[in-house]
Amino acid sequence: MNKKRLSTLLALAMTAVLSVGLFSGCKKDTPSDSPTPTETTTPSTGETTAPADVEPGWKGDTSPITFDWYINFSWFASKWDDPIAKYITEKTGVSINYIVPAGNEAEALNTMLASGSVPDFITLGWWEDAVKKMIEGEMVLPLNELADKYDMYFYKVADEQKLAWYRQDDGNVYGYPNASSSPKDFEKYANLKPSNQTFLVRKDMYEALGKPDMRTPEGFLNALKAAKEKFPEVNGQPLIPLGLHEFTDTGNYSLEGYLQNFLAIPFEKDGKLYDRSTDPDYIKWLKTFRTANEMGLLSKDIFVDKRAQMEEKIAQGRYFAMIYQRSDMSAQLQALYAADPNKVYIAVDGPANSNLDAPKLAGDGLAGWTVTLISKDNKDPERAIKFLSYLISEEGNKDLYLGKKGFTYDVIDGKEQFLPEVLEVLNSDRTKFDKEYGASYKHWMLMDTNMNLQWAPPAAEPAKQLEDWTKGKTVSYALYDGIDPTGTSEEGIAASTMAQEWGKTLPKLLNAKTEAEFDQIWQAWQAKRIELGLDKVSAYREAQLEKNKKKLGM
The missing domain is CATH 3.40.190.10 (Periplasmic binding protein-like II)
Structure with missing residues (x-):
């Protein structure tokens, strides 16, 4: 990553x-829309919550669909073609066509914005000017409005602090981060989450x-x-x-x-x-x-x-x-x-x-590393918000991190963890692992690095030494995100x-x-x-x- x-x-x-350079914007916490009858609203923040028994919306339609997903990093070379990607497609019906700038990211983004049309999903650094430009130019859809209309499950799996952090002056939330940690998260995982x-x-x-x-x-x-x-x-x-x-x-x-x-x-x-x-x-x-x-x-x-x-x-x-x-x-x-x-x-x-x-x-900030938005030109906004909800959920994170049970992981010694032969490849040849399996952050757009700690194997050499060195030296700068x-x-x-x-x-x-x-x-x-x-x-x-x-x- x-x-x-x-x-x-x-x-x-x-x-x-x-x-510091790792992390998000700060907006007002007052939503513009009234909650629907099935929602509840926290009076102090205006945050919408979902009923406890709400079901994942993505399960309602698993017909084939391909979303174009723009990743604003020219070094990103992954394809949606590995076994875990195919497993997720079989499960949800969703395939992804990654689009990556061939050269300078800023030039590619500016050209795309000037056209007035952006791909179905967009992932870019939260600090990029383009985030605000897309929001101000009404080129992306409010996630909360999509959730209100199509998928209350979003509110069950989304982190309220992250939504509050990214809520804009108009009361809407347009993007969701990856690799994000609130100050409370950081305190909870301080001994586990090293700096990069x-x-x-x-x-x-x-x-x-x-x-x-x-x-x-x-x-x-x-x-x-x-x-x-x-x-x-x-x-x-x-x-x-x-x-x-x-x-x-x-x-x-x-x-x-x-x-x-x-x-x-x-x-x-x-x-x-x-x-x-x-x-x-x-x-x-x-x-x-x-x-x-x-x-x-x-x-x-x-x-x-x-x-x-x-x-x-x-x-x-x-x-x-x-x-x-x-x-x-x-x-x-x-x-x-x-x-x-x-x-x-x-x-x-x-x-x-x-x-x-x-x-x-x-360490990770509340703003995270990247933010993912849904385009106003999205070919199917309903499927898009439901797929996003799946990706940020524990089920989606587990699928993308651990992969498929029996293929990349199983319950070993009472814990869900990578199969020994899979872990060996992960620790010895990352390129081969990405091609033959495709788990463990290959598709990182909406990874929850805190959630994934429950499945993460102990760091192995040579990465372990680097990681261990940062422990005790890592602090949270979340307060200074997005200023x-x-x-x-x-x-x-x-x-x-x-x-x-x-x-x-x-x-x-x-x-x-x-x-x-x-x-x-x-x-x-x-x-x-x-x-x-x-x-x-x-x-x-x-x-x-x-x-x-x-x-x-x-």
């Missing part, structure tokens, strides 16, 4: 007072260098330098001392929210949002990366490589260190481990603040423009010839974002934060 994938949010976070954010090193190289302390700028630079000198090549190709997420037109979130979380920079000080991007420790570390570039320790590849090229280089073990999310490299990690357990990547302590405090890494302005409002345009400007500025900072040139570029950036409307964006974010606090009872 790219849980990924959040560059726009995290770049926006750089433009003002930053939020890691600082990684290649085990054999790191140990050969004497396990250097990389928490300080000096130690970090010395380790990169020593790695390049001792291991100039990997299988005949140049070593890449440091790997990052890809640079986009809005920045690089390895050097934004990830780095700020490693430095344990707070989101608030004295009850007000803190501009994390101007924190002295953060600036010091950006300058450290500039110095690394001056020393020849930042490969030109990292400025141009996209995810496909990065995955290839991870599989080759060409990076010494990485600031990266562990789930994005699971297949490559397994392949490296199978070939040689000593040449795998492991998580270690990386960049830290001046006090060497432990990092405070982001950045989006859409075509004055604040939204200002934030978007600043994000684009930051995307141009970050590479310039790293490529500055001297620290003095860095300072000049940095000061120009600070002046530019003020010129573009930082005050308006900051005021908007403060107001949204107050709404979030009220919504979460804080």
Whole structure:
């Protein structure tokens, strides 16, 4: 899971007072429609609940239907053609035709929105401007209205806090998240839900260098330098001392929210949002990366490589260190481990603040990772809301995660869990697992990562080490979800423009010839974002934060 994938949010976070990049919008909690006679309404929030005995609506019609489902991630290559997908189709009658952008996601989305027509389902990062644009342009249908009309079961399986979080000013809910955790969920599952954010090193190289302390700028630079000198090549190709997420037109979130979380920079000080991007420790570390570039320790590849090229280089073990999310490299990690357990990547302590405090890494937020919406052009809105209800239910999550009983799982030692031979493939060859089975988050659009904990097997090496390292360092930043302005409002345009400007500025900072040139570029950036409307964006974010606090009872 790219849980990924959040560059726009995290770049926006750089433009003002930053939020973490994983997680949702906050809207009023008053629905516009009166409940039907079969509904009940909670007076304090206006939330609609379903009768306890309501049946799953999808069972009423299992005739064949194919929905077009747009996934706004160019790296997504899955097809609805594996055994578990076919099992779900046999069960519900629904098949899925995935549609994925061939190149730049933002361009593909803008072209699609300009056409005025979108596919049956749309899944994209909740932070994307397109979410608001589709809602404002009446291109998507309110889930609550569809549920009122066609499927009261939706209210039985939907999480009320998630609906409240995504309720818009008009009282409607247009999207439902995946990988979402409320603060209460996070507290309940704190010891089970690790962060996805890691600082990684290649085990054999790191140990050969004497396990250097990389928490300080000096130690970090010395380790990169020593790695390049001792291991100039990997299988005949140049070593890449440091790997990052890809640079986009809005920045690089390895050097934004990830780095700020490693430095344990707070989101608030004295009850007000803190501009994390101007924190002295953060600036010091950006300058450290500039110095690394001056020393020849930042490969030109990292400025141009996209995810496909990065995955290839991870599989080759060409990076010494990485600031990266562990789930994005699971297949490559397994392949490296199978070939040689000593040449795998492991998580270690990386960049830290001046006090060497432990990092405070982001766990799942209430907004989740992506949000799924139903198009106004949907070929069958009734089947669509019923299928969505199935997917977010425990039955649907179980089907997508565990698969089919007797084929991928069974009751073993009193617990529903993967068959041993299936688990072996899952832990050793993710690509083969996806093709031969198709369970365990291959189709992740509406996965409930909390619900799935009841079926999840214990983490196995090499992933276990990465996961275990984040435990005790993972915190909830749900309070700061969705505070950045989006859409075509004055604040939204200002934030978007600043994000684009930051995307141009970050590479310039790293490529500055001297620290003095860095300072000049940095000061120009600070002046530019003020010129573009930082005050308006900051005021908007403060107001949204107050709404979030009220919504979460804080």
